[in-house]
Amino acid sequence: MKQILPLIALGLLTACDTKTTTTQTTTTLPLFGDGYRADGDQCRRVGESAATVEYLDHTADLVACPEDYEGLGVFQVDTGGVEVARIDGWVLFSVSRE
Template sequence: MKRLLIAPILALTACGPDALPTVPIATLPGTSNLPLVRGYRDPADQCMLVGEDDYTNQYLGDASDLVGCPVGYEGTGVFITETGAAQVDTYQGYDLFVVARR
């Protein structure tokens, strides 16, 4: 009986993590289509650096970053205080902020 359980597990592990498809967070069902790049202050940050697309390019500049924080995020006040962010829009479930680069 143990051999029957081990064979399928070995077959799955032979695929390795590179064989599994990955889906960017911004394209998962029920999430935003914003081009979210990474956590802004650290990898686990809920406020995300936003990349360029047809909508966001109006807010992007050479001297600033565009950052999106989830609407209703409890840490938004701390984010604004720490970064000096200025809110410019709310779009697809995210408050969008411009943050001057230091």
């Protein structure tokens, strides 16, 4: 009976409805703010560093979204963002302010 209990527990855990969440990786990117477009959004503004300097533009925001973010396509369409790089598990977009 003791050998069956772990199997039952495992079966119950696998039957649970799980919510998919985006895991943000550790990065050297200088991310700032609580979200791009609104607080709590998974995408964030990116500041200047050696890794980002070539993507910065005074007429656009540099924005990073997690690579596993399900809304990448919607974000790109809604903002007109252009993908410029992928660094440390983040997709970098240049989003025009004009």
